[in-house]
Amino acid sequence: MSKEKLTQKIEYWDSGKIKRIEYYKEVELHRDNGPAVIEYDHNGNIMKEEWYKENIIDREDGPAVVTYYTKRALMKFLKDMLRQEKQKLYQKLCCVQQ
16 A cells, blocks of 8 residues: 655745645645645634545545634624524514514
């Protein structure tokens, strides 16, 4: 069994921290033992991982795309969702009262 030969493409934030790493087998996104694409935020925290096999998004032991949220981003998402639900409820109530 030969070890896979991969090349990396790395993008950096202006600060010099890593923004994104992509793993390629020849010209295709590919990695057997981990995500082929890893995205980082400005602070170096992993924000997203994507698993590819021969340029096809694929993972055998879990989801092929995993997105991580900071507490701040999650709170904003939940507040936006709550606001949308309140608006829907208000519209329903207004229609019923007329």
